[in-house]
Amino acid sequence: MSRLRQIRSPGFLAPTLDAMTRVSSLSRDELKTRRKSLRRRRRVSISQALWRFWALSGLTAAIFWGATRPVWLINSPAQINVTGNELLSDEMVQSLMPLTYPQPLMKVEPEVLARQLRDRAPITTAEVTRQLLPPRLNVKVQERVPVAVVLPVGKADGSDTQYLQAGFLDAHGAWMPLASFGLGSASPQLPTLQLRGIQPHYQRYWPQIYETIVGSPVAITEIDWHDPNNLVLETALGTVYLGPYSPELEQQLATLDRMRNLPGQLSESEVARIDLSNPDAPSIAVVDTADPKASSAQTDSDASP
Template sequence: MTSIVSVSPADLSQRRKTLRRQRRRHTVNDIWRTLALSSLALGLLWGSTQPVWVIRNPEQISIEGNQLLSSRTIRSLLSLSYPQSLLRIEPQALAAKLESRQSLIAKATVTRQLFPPSLTVQIQERQPVALACTNVRCSLSIAAKDEKTRSQQSTVGLLDEKGAWMPIKSNPSIDKSFPLPKLKIIGSREKYLPYWSQLYQVVRRSPVKVSEIDWQDPENLILKTELGIVHLGSYSSQLVEQQLKVLDRLRQLSAKLNGRQIAYIDLKKPEAPAIQLLEPASSDKDPDTR
């Protein structure tokens, strides 16, 4: 049989006292924990207002990775007021602000350093590979002096190899020492943008240097090359690659024309290239035979 152990009143009283002491101990511990956390929070709040953790001027913001945009421009895009408590700055919010305000910035990362108090902004820029405009009168000049040129710049921009558009008009602070792309594409972006990435890779690999792509007429893609003007007809990535290889084989053409000038090279049918010559001047056709 199971024996029942009797508990005396004195034991019960002692157990109650032990439980009360444990409860008091837990309560005291909770109070101290609350006071400690409150003190820490107050200390951080106080510390955040102290000069040791304050950004007082833009020079405490380090900019890294930028080539096209000046460090001064990037600091201005942050729109920070000074002095600024370092602990109140939200790095992710600042990075998102940079990416949304400047199309040349593909990715931004902002980190804080407490000692010494500073910010580091790491920039990954989009790399322009071509100047894009809607008509032949666009200019590579960034610094527009007259109103006419400024109005033209509203339709002028830069393209990266994936087709990201970077309007020049909104980027007057592009570092003037940075070389702009030599390649130009003319025409409506809506028409060529679906093919741009593929077309750029073909042109980049071309054995013949291409300086301009004219897409104003989708039925006749025109290239300005080191060998002259070339008419390609309707765009096809495989056909363009073949046409450029044929063009490379025509390098010795000018020597065979005995000084006659070429209007353009017709490669619409790359298996049967044709040459359109300029009409000779009247003085050349009808020399004075007095």
């Protein structure tokens, strides 16, 4: 066999043992340094996280502790500030809030109070917020505005259950008890329109009826609906019979408006009633002066222009 000769390139220098040892030593030192640095960073990161956790926990505990101290208590209704009320007195709204005194401010549940206030009072919307300085509750309300007084019908004690009991109606037909507006130091301005004998299942018609009546040029002071087959109005021209409620109410009131010259032709004492059950053929019942017992005769309403 031929001998193999080791041929070295002129530019190639084999690494010496000393150089290899030095490189290996430097690599180990760098690795140790990096490991130490990573461990140090990890310890710092954990320490910072723990510090933030304990700081936040301490702050939360301090706030809760401070909020439950006597200085953060609702001690009386005087610390309930009411806004937005015009008919309801501040005292009434305060009395309707189910709170026991003293009450820690932070234990008050605003949403629960607002919901219970809407259920107990003639209020459409209620908003309750807490205030720390000074400690109090702020209550903002929007009231139901009564537009008609509901009068009792039937038995002497007004307990006939087929009709709405004495109270108020708003423009949407929502009923409110008489006591709703009775606690104020000053009597609120209550409606002058009176409604007698409305049955609960007819409440859904009230918004349309009220809107039409409000727009009538002839003043209407009372509505009697105890007979569903005859809606009766007390007006500036006298008693008006409309028959059963129907969408013709607007036309009936327009016909009544055209009869506004009636007082110039007949005195109020002579008019027994005006019948507009057929708005195209209205009639007037006049008192028969020959019979003082108020027998009436039917006449055409040619007195209207």
